[in-house]
Amino acid sequence: MRTIRSVSLSPLVDRYDQLIVDLDGCVWVGPEAVDGSVEAIELLRGAGKRVAFATNNSRRTGEDYVRKLWALGIQASLADVVTVGGATQHLLAETRRGMTAFVIGTEAMVGHVADAGLKVMNNTDLASRVDLVVVSGTEDVGYADIRTAALAVRRGADFIATSRDPTYPMPDGLWPGTGALLAAIEAASGREAAVVGKPEPQLFVTALERLGEGRTLVVGDRIDSDVEAAKRAGLDAALVLTGEATAEEAAATREPRPVTVADSLLSLVSGTG
Numbered sequence: 001m002r003t004i005r006s007v008s009l010s011p012l013v014d015r016y017d018q019l020i021v022d023l024d025g026c027v028w029v030g031p032e033a034v035d036g037s038v039e040a041i042e043l044l045r046g047a048g049k050r051v052a053f054a055t056n057n058s059r060r061t062g063e064d065y066v067r068k069l070w071a072l073g074i075q076a077s078l079a080d081v082v083t084v085g086g087a088t089q090h091l092l093a094e095t096r097r098g099m100t101a102f103v104i105g106t107e108a109m110v111g112h113v114a115d116a117g118l119k120v121m122n123n124t125d126l127a128s129r130v131d132l133v134v135v136s137g138t139e140d141v142g143y144a145d146i147r148t149a150a151l152a153v154r155r156g157a158d159f160i161a162t163s164r165d166p167t168y169p170m171p172d173g174l175w176p177g178t179g180a181l182l183a184a185i186e187a188a189s190g191r192e193a194a195v196v197g198k199p200e201p202q203l204f205v206t207a208l209e210r211l212g213e214g215r216t217l218v219v220g221d222r223i224d225s226d227v228e229a230a231k232r233a234g235l236d237a238a239l240v241l242t243g244e245a246t247a248e249e250a251a252a253t254r255e256p257r258p259v260t261v262a263d264s265l266l267s268l269v270s271g272t273g
Contacts, residue, residue: 009047010271012238012260017214018050020207020235023065024057025169025221025243026265032171033072034242036266041074043269050214051080052207056163056197056225058085058136058178061108082207084162084197085112088134091160091196092116102127102152104145104181105136109162128152135185135193136162137178146181150188159189163197165225169243198225201233208233219265221245223253231256238268 013019021027027037044051053076055065062083069076089112092099097117103110113134114120121127128151135149153159161182167174186192197203204218218235220226221243230237239250239258242265250261262268 009043009049009269012271013044013049013217013269014047015215016049016217016236018052018211018216019044020052020054020204020211020216020218021265022218022220022222022226022243023053023055026219026240027053027074028068028072029243030170034264036264037242038073040264040266040269043266050211052082052211053080054082054198054203054207056084056165056178056203057168058083058088058109058112058162058197059106059138060085061111062086064108079210082203082210084203085109085136087202087206088112088136088160088162088196089116092118092132092134096132096158099131099158100126100129101132101134102130102148102157103134103136104141104149104185105134105138105162106140109134109136109138129155130157132158132160133185133193134160134162135178135182137168138181139175141181146184146188149185153185153189153191159191159193161193161195163225164195164199165197165222167244169221174244198222199228199232201229204229204233204235217259219268223249223256223258227256227258238262240265240268 062081065081093116100121101118128148133149133152164179165177166179168177218230218237227237236259239261
């Protein structure tokens with residue numbers, strides 16, 4: 001069993017009953033845990049703090065993220081993880097069941113759309129004449145996909161995206177994110193998509209429903225996404241510098257402002273270095 005250092009929580013974190021923590025850039029970068037993030041979660045739970053995770057990354061299912069957390073040494077259940085893919089499925093099931101859809105995304109996202117009761121028309125002759133276009137993160141996309149999506153949107157299809165995050169952190173740098181794909185389709189179609197994930201507050205609202213009442217701190221690595229979504233949800237946010245944001249960007253940003261900026265999740269939680 002891992003031996004946890006005898007470290008008390010920082011005075012700031014100790015003021016909160018529960019935390020909503022972003023995954024990419026806070027808990028892990030690519031396949032590897034951010035240094036100290038596993039210990040930080042253990043410290044929080046050892047101090048009796050409730051923890052939920054919320055992610056704009058739609059490339060995997062909630063079950064996939066639970067398995068990854070366990071593989072890194074963080075115990076988690078499906079109820080602990082709020083994904084933008086799951087949020088999109090819930091929205092589509094409530095508002096667009098029975099529609100036809102063209103999906104830019106991974107198999108996980110295609111599954112979410114199908115499970116919401118829509119008919120996915122990818123790889124058919126009718127793909128550019130669907131009722132709805134859904135844009136989400138994927139590394140497997142080509143010109144034909146962007147063309148099909150843009151044609152469908154120009155013809156009047158409803159238009160939804162999981163996020164506008166232009167990049168996401170990987171070990172060798174920032175990779176193009178959902179927002180990069182979305183920008184091309186919006187430019188080609190002349191229309192703007194409705195966004196389900198952060199900076200919209202719904203992921204945090206869902207996390208709060210699962211956590212229960214209590215003073216809540218959001219922890220993220222993006223000012224325009226995590227910190228802004230926290231503001232819209234009426235929550236405090238802390239920014240960590242292990243993912244997207246830099247110290248210079250944090251210092252230059254006046255609004256939205258995090259309550260603190262920390263080098264990492266562990267330094268935030270423990271108040272050290």
